[in-house]
Amino acid sequence: MAKQKFYVVWAGKQPGVYSTWAECQAQTDHYTGAKYKSYESKAAADEAYKAGWKGNWGTGAAASGTAKDKKSTSFKRSAGVETSEEIDYFSVSVDVGTRGNPGPVEYKGVDTGTGEVIFSCGPINKGTNNLGEFLAIVHALALLNKEGSNKTVYSDSVNAIKWVKQKKVATTLPRDASTEEIWVLIDRAVRWLQTHTYDNKLLKWQTKEWGQIKADYGRK
Numbered sequence: 001m002a003k004q005k006f007y008v009v010w011a012g013k014q015p016g017v018y019s020t021w022a023e024c025q026a027q028t029d030h031y032t033g034a035k036y037k038s039y040e041s042k043a044a045a046d047e048a049y050k051a052g053w054k055g056n057w058g059t060g061a062a063a064s065g066t067a068k069d070k071k072s073t074s075f076k077r078s079a080g081v082e083t084s085e086e087i088d089y090f091s092v093s094v095d096v097g098t099r100g101n102p103g104p105v106e107y108k109g110v111d112t113g114t115g116e117v118i119f120s121c122g123p124i125n126k127g128t129n130n131l132g133e134f135l136a137i138v139h140a141l142a143l144l145n146k147e148g149s150n151k152t153v154y155s156d157s158v159n160a161i162k163w164v165k166q167k168k169v170a171t172t173l174p175r176d177a178s179t180e181e182i183w184v185l186i187d188r189a190v191r192w193l194q195t196h197t198y199d200n201k202l203l204k205w206q207t208k209e210w211g212q213i214k215a216d217y218g219r220k
Helices: 021-028 042-051 129-147 158-166 177-195
Strands: 006-011 016-018 035-039 075-078 081-084 091-098 103-111 117-127 152-155 202-204
Touching: 006 021, 006 042, 016 021, 016 042, 021 035, 035 042, 081 158, 091 117, 091 129, 103 129, 117 129, 117 177, 129 152, 129 158, 129 177, 158 202
Parallel strands: 081 202, 091 152, 152 202
Antiparallel strands: 006 016, 006 035, 075 081, 091 103, 103 117
């Protein structure tokens, strides 16, 4: 059974201490510059709330429940894709899990700050790591678009990010009976990209600097 966490919202629709992620999310979603963080106990959360966000919020990767103000994040380009110099915690991180490449594929998206799973899909009968990453990114963009959210999306796949920006995939995976399931999803994702626009930042997760992406399946 997962240990209960408590969530401090310093900047949100209604600041306070909340006992569930759903309550915290309701106060911070679509709120520009939201500042919030999770704690292991009610006492720690109450103390942090009274102390204020300075010294508590935005203290690095260890602050697993942090939402970073997008306006304060600087960006650079590396390997043809855009990256951030610091983690933008106001974001969704996606990753794929495979059993062989090609092989069964599943993917998920999590809140970068809290690690809460936002969506998951699979296992899909047969696909590749990059195709799974592509689907995960588009799933995140479509969900955020529907919610009217400008959260950043992180992926650790350079190829998948490029495919999303190009609105097409470049893969050697054949179209046959064994891959029909993933190709139906790929075609749907490509159509979504071709018929929608989004203003979310799509960034490369810097694994060497930050460790494994928050949505990692732990199958390395």
